[in-house]
Amino acid sequence: MNEQSKYNQLWQLLASHLKEVIREPGVLFWGIIFPILMSLGLGVAFTQNQDTLRKVAVILHSTPNRIDSLLLYYTDSADSSGDGVSYKLTIKNEQMGSTTFRFYSMSWDEALVALKRGVVNVIIAETYGEIEYHFDPRNPDAQLNYLKLTKYFGTGRKTIIENTENINPLTLTGTRYIDFLIPGLLAMGIMMSTMWGLSYGIIEKRSKKLLRRMVATPMRKSYFLISFMTVRMLMNFAEAVLLIVFVWLVFDITIQGSIPALFAIFIAGNIGFAGLAFFVSCRTAKTEIGNGLINVIVMPMMLLSGIFFSYHNFPDALIPFIQQLPLTLVADGMRSIFIEGAGLLQIAVPTTILFVGGIVFFLLGLRFFRWY
Amino acid sequence: MSVHPLVQVTDVYKSFKAVKAVNGLTFQVDQGQFLALLGPNGAGKTTMVEMIEGIQQPDRGEILIDGKKWKHHEEEIHRIIGISLQETQYIDKLTVHETLALFASFYHLPKNRVDEVIGIVRLEEKQKAYVVNLSGGQRQRLALSIALLNQPKILLLDEPTTGLDPAARREVWDILQKLKKESGTALILTTHYMEEAEQLCDYIIIIDHGLILKEGTISQLLKVEKDKKIVEFTLRNDHLPAGTDSDHSIFRIHWNKELRKGSVELNEFDKELPEFLEFLHSKKFTIEHLESRRISLDDLFISLTGRHLNE
Numbered sequence: 001m002n003e004q005s006k007y008n009q010l011w012q013l014l015a016s017h018l019k020e021v022i023r024e025p026g027v028l029f030w031g032i033i034f035p036i037l038m039s040l041g042l043g044v045a046f047t048q049n050q051d052t053l054r055k056v057a058v059i060l061h062s063t064p065n066r067i068d069s070l071l072l073y074y075t076d077s078a079d080s081s082g083d084g085v086s087y088k089l090t091i092k093n094e095q096m097g098s099t100t101f102r103f104y105s106m107s108w109d110e111a112l113v114a115l116k117r118g119v120v121n122v123i124i125a126e127t128y129g130e131i132e133y134h135f136d137p138r139n140p141d142a143q144l145n146y147l148k149l150t151k152y153f154g155t156g157r158k159t160i161i162e163n164t165e166n167i168n169p170l171t172l173t174g175t176r177y178i179d180f181l182i183p184g185l186l187a188m189g190i191m192m193s194t195m196w197g198l199s200y201g202i203i204e205k206r207s208k209k210l211l212r213r214m215v216a217t218p219m220r221k222s223y224f225l226i227s228f229m230t231v232r233m234l235m236n237f238a239e240a241v242l243l244i245v246f247v248w249l250v251f252d253i254t255i256q257g258s259i260p261a262l263f264a265i266f267i268a269g270n271i272g273f274a275g276l277a278f279f280v281s282c283r284t285a286k287t288e289i290g291n292g293l294i295n296v297i298v299m300p301m302m303l304l305s306g307i308f309f310s311y312h313n314f315p316d317a318l319i320p321f322i323q324q325l326p327l328t329l330v331a332d333g334m335r336s337i338f339i340e341g342a343g344l345l346q347i348a349v350p351t352t353i354l355f356v357g358g359i360v361f362f363l364l365g366l367r368f369f370r371w372y
Numbered sequence: 373m374s375v376h377p378l379v380q381v382t383d384v385y386k387s388f389k390a391v392k393a394v395n396g397l398t399f400q401v402d403q404g405q406f407l408a409l410l411g412p413n414g415a416g417k418t419t420m421v422e423m424i425e426g427i428q429q430p431d432r433g434e435i436l437i438d439g440k441k442w443k444h445h446e447e448e449i450h451r452i453i454g455i456s457l458q459e460t461q462y463i464d465k466l467t468v469h470e471t472l473a474l475f476a477s478f479y480h481l482p483k484n485r486v487d488e489v490i491g492i493v494r495l496e497e498k499q500k501a502y503v504v505n506l507s508g509g510q511r512q513r514l515a516l517s518i519a520l521l522n523q524p525k526i527l528l529l530d531e532p533t534t535g536l537d538p539a540a541r542r543e544v545w546d547i548l549q550k551l552k553k554e555s556g557t558a559l560i561l562t563t564h565y566m567e568e569a570e571q572l573c574d575y576i577i578i579i580d581h582g583l584i585l586k587e588g589t590i591s592q593l594l595k596v597e598k599d600k601k602i603v604e605f606t607l608r609n610d611h612l613p614a615g616t617d618s619d620h621s622i623f624r625i626h627w628n629k630e631l632r633k634g635s636v637e638l639n640e641f642d643k644e645l646p647e648f649l650e651f652l653h654s655k656k657f658t659i660e661h662l663e664s665r666r667i668s669l670d671d672l673f674i675s676l677t678g679r680h681l682n683e
Contacts, residue, residue, distance in 0.1 A: 005484070007477035016466055016474045023465035023502075208461035213518075216425055216457070218450045219478040372427050 009220060013227035021197070021235060031197075032239050035189050036246050039182060042308070043251050046177040051098045054145055057111035058086065058103045059125040067126050070153060071103060091148060099148065122146055175339075178251045183334035184307035186243060190236050190269045191301065191327050195294050197232050198277035203290035206281075206370070215371045225278070233270045240266065257337035261344045265337065268354035269330035275358030276326065279365035301327035329354055376439040377402050378526050378558045379424060384433030386419050386582075393419040394430070395582035401526065406552055406559040408569035408576045410669065412679065416582035417562035418458055421530050424560065425455050438525065451479065454524030454557075456515040458531050464504035468495055468514055471503060472521065479522045486521075493517040493547055509540025516547065526558045527551075533568060541568070548572055566669035578673060585676045594667060601641040601664045602671060603648065605634050608658040623648055637671070638664075 021027050058067055075087035086105040092098045103124075106114065111123045115134075121142035123134040133150070135142035205211045215221065247253040255262060280293045304311060304318075305327035314322060322328055329350040336342035377400035386394040393416045401407050409417045422428040424435055426442040426449065435442070437449045462471050472486040490499050493513040498506060506514065512532055519527055529548075533541040549572065551557060563569055569576045570590055577587040586593060627634045638644040641664065652659060670680060 005482045006480055007473050007483060009477040009480070012474045012477035016463060016470065019470065020463050020465055209457055209459055210461060210463070212427060213455075213457055213460045213462075214478070216427065216450065216453075216455055217475060217478040217522075218447055218480075 010223045010227060013223055014230060017201075017227050017231040018234070021231060031189075031193055031235060032242055035185055035239060035243050039178075039185055039243060039247055040250065042181055043178040043247070046181070051100065053100050053102065055102050055104060055120045056145065056149070057106050057114055057120040057123045059108055059111060059123065060086070060105045061126075065126050066129060066131055067124060070131065074153060075101075075103065089152075091152065101145075101149065122149070124149075176251075178247070179253060179339050180310075180335065181308065182243070182247050182251075182253055183338045184305075184331045186240050187269065187305075187327055187331035187334055188302070188307050189239050189243065190266070190330060191273050191298060193236050193239060194232055194270060194273035195277045195280070195298050197235065198228060198274055199281040199294050200287070200290055201228065202278070202281040203284055203287055206285040207287055212372045221371070229270075229274045229278075232274065233267075236270055237266070253338070255338055256341040257346075258343040261342060261347050262334065262337045264344060264351050265330060265333040265347050265354075268351040268358070269326070269333075271358035272326045272330070272354035273358070275361035275365070278369075279361040282365040282369045285370075301325050304328070305331055307331060324353070326354060326357065376436070378405075378438055379560065380434075380436040380439075381420070381424065382434045382436075384420070384423060384430045384435060386416075386423060386428065386431050392582050394423070396433070397579070397582070397584060399577055399584070399587070401558050401560055403525070403558055404552075404556045405575060406548075406561065406573040408573035409560065409562045409579055410564070410566065410569045410576050410673075411562075411579040412564050412673075415564075415579045417579060418530055419582075420579075421528050421560060421562050422457075425453065425457075425528055426450075451522060452525040453528060454519035454522060454526070455528045456512075456519045456530060456532055458534070460515060462503045462511075462514065462518075465502055467500050467502055468506070469499040471514065472517060475518045476521055481521060489517040489520050492520060492551075494543070507540070509536050509543060512536060512540070512544055513547070516544065520551075523555075524557060526560070529559065529561045531562055531564070533563070533565065541565075545571055566673075570669065576669070578669070578676070580673075580677055586672070590669075593669065593672060599640055600667050601638050602667060603636050603638055603645065603662060603664045605636075605662040606632060606660045607634070608660045622651055637667075637675075 058071065060068060071087045071089075075089040087103040089101040089103070090098055091101075104114070104120065108123075108125065111120070111125075114120045115123060121135055121139055122145045125132050125134060131153075133146050135146055137143065202211070205214075214224065244253075244255070276297060277294075280297060281290060284290055284293065304314065304322045305325050306312075306322070307327070311319065311322045311328065323332070333342075333347045333350045336346055340346075379401040381397055381399050384394055384397050385392070395416070397416075397420055399407070409415075409420060411417050419428060423430050424437070426446065437445075438452055440449060442449060466474070468490065469486060472489060473483070476483070476486050490496055493516055495510065495513055495517065498510055503511070503514065516529070516532060519529065533544050536544070545568065548559070552559070552572070559573070561568070561573060573590075575587070575589055576593060578585045578593075623636050625634050625636045636648060638648065645664075649659075674680060
């Protein structure tokens with residue numbers, strides 16, 4: 001029989017998995033458009049000098065007192081817009097953006113409710129002629145409000161312009177928040193896409209009894225797994241390339257380190273997460289259980305691995321542990337390539353850990369895998 | 373030609389915790405033979421078929437496919453069997469043709485085989501449609517076409533028409549009847565539809581609680597009951613007064629309240645029918661409609677278990 005006229009098993013499996021993914025519009029949106037929108041939203045939010053608005057509660061008494069006179073002196077006159085704002089104070093700053101304080105006059109009980117709801121985070125009151133600031137000292141935002149207000153009350157200056165001559169804004173590529181964020185988003189994209197795409201895909205096929213139907217044929221099981229992983233890796237690659245091109249065009253982010261190193265950590269990350277995803281999905285046929293298992297893996301890493309904000313703010317004892325998490329390994333590796341100019345040598349250790357870890361979890365998954 | 377049966381099941385047992393799903397079944401299927409495993413839900417039909425398919429392992433007993441055990445012969449057996457599992461959902465966003473091409477690749481089949489089976493199951497017009505857009509009957513025909521791809525020696529169909537409307541069921545039956553005429557394929561079919569077993573199969577095994585209750589050809593099964601007839605009737609006053617169908621009556625009348633229809637088994641039809649009419653007359657019932665029919669497999673199942681097949 002003519003070999004040309006026969007179907008090739010591996011090719012058919014690859015094509016089927018790929019068609020299954022790309023024919024689902026939701027997959028394209030959440031896999032490709034959403035990460036780009038997220039980078040755009042976060043990038044714009046953290047790179048623009050924006051005027052900020054801060055709300056403060058003031059406890060005024062029926063008879064004029066020190067707070068009244070203080071606010072009357074330093075702020076604009078009482079607002080008549082009817083939104084409850086009694087006074088406004090704007091601290092101008094060209095480098096960091098202006099800060100406008102809005103002072104809301106209310107009773108002590110109302111102020112406490114507003115504080116609990118997060119409407120205000122500082123209450124200014126007067127006790128025996130002394131002005132007192134009430135706020136949670138562990139709330140950094142409240143601390144900042146307190147520091148700003150106490151700095152300017154008492155200066156005698158009616159128009160407040162912050163002295164920013166000694167501030168040198170870091171706008172060089174590589175030092176901005178967006179430069180920190182993008183490698184993390186790329187790493188997170190690999191994790192989410194692989195964990196959900198691969199685990200959920202396998203569990204769903206098992207729950208639909210398609211897996212048992214397929215292995216009731218002479219199908220080579222290894223081809224099935226290889227094709228599944230290859231398609232996911234191709235999708236991840238497309239997602240990553242589109243995101244990199246987008247942030248290069250919009251935020252001027254470039255890869256300062258070695259491209260082969262970036263490719264190596266990308267492949268290692270894919271293998272690491274694919275192994276983990278395969279292990280997670282090796283037994284269950286219930287998508288609800290699959291949801292839980294995947295979340296148990298991805299949620300702690302989302303919180304700890306420093307995707308949006310540095311993990312160095314966590315207690316020192318936790319940091320060595322956090323640094324060994326797969327998502328941290330990929331994110332830190334990518335950051336070192338993107339913004340520190342790292343090469344293959346610098347990312348050899350995380351790449352090896354991810355690669356070996358992925359293979360170990362894959363073999364464990366294979367040991368316990370339930371086809372039926 | 374092989375001297376052994378295509379499928380030989382010998383004293384097979386399978387339990388799930390406390391439930392004995394299959395409790396010592398023995399039967400065989402020869403080349404070209406169509407066999408039905410007929411029984412209600414939970415009778416052990418699917419467990420038995422899945423053991424033949426190699427999906428489950430028996431606790432005890434032996435299963436030989438074409439003289440071979442599953443162990444060490446997986447690849448060979450996969451190539452000679454074609455199966456359709458209960459409730460398999462294929463990939464939603466693949467077309468009928470793509471789905472068949474995928475499965476054809478597992479058997480390393482030539483491309484024209486896909487077109488052939490599409491023709492056999494009459495899905496030509498739907499070959500470019502996504503699986504998700506197929507009707508229940510079309511999906512079952514797709515499952516059947518996948519089972520037929522490798523021209524199997526033995527076809528195993530697990531409830532292939534469950535949930536289908538009568539027209540769609542008839543279409544599947546037509547395909548299988550044509551297959552029976554034109555190919556030497558043997559079939560093991562599980563069903564709880566007696567008509568399906570009667571229409572398609574040469575040999576029927578009635579099972580319940582993992583045990584064989586009765587087996588034979590349709591004529592063998594109903595032979596001993598040939599003088600027995602079922603009389604079904606409706607009454608002008610529309611209902612049967614309480615107590616008439618109790619054990620104390622001469623005739624054991626089953627009264628279906630929903631259908632407002634009665635039925636009675638007459639062991640010697642010629643002799644007992646006048647007596648039955650006299651009995652109704654004595655009770656001052658006026659018959660509106662009456663018909664008699666031969667006993668069916670369902671009646672046989674009721675006489676063996678007290679339950680309907682599709683309960």
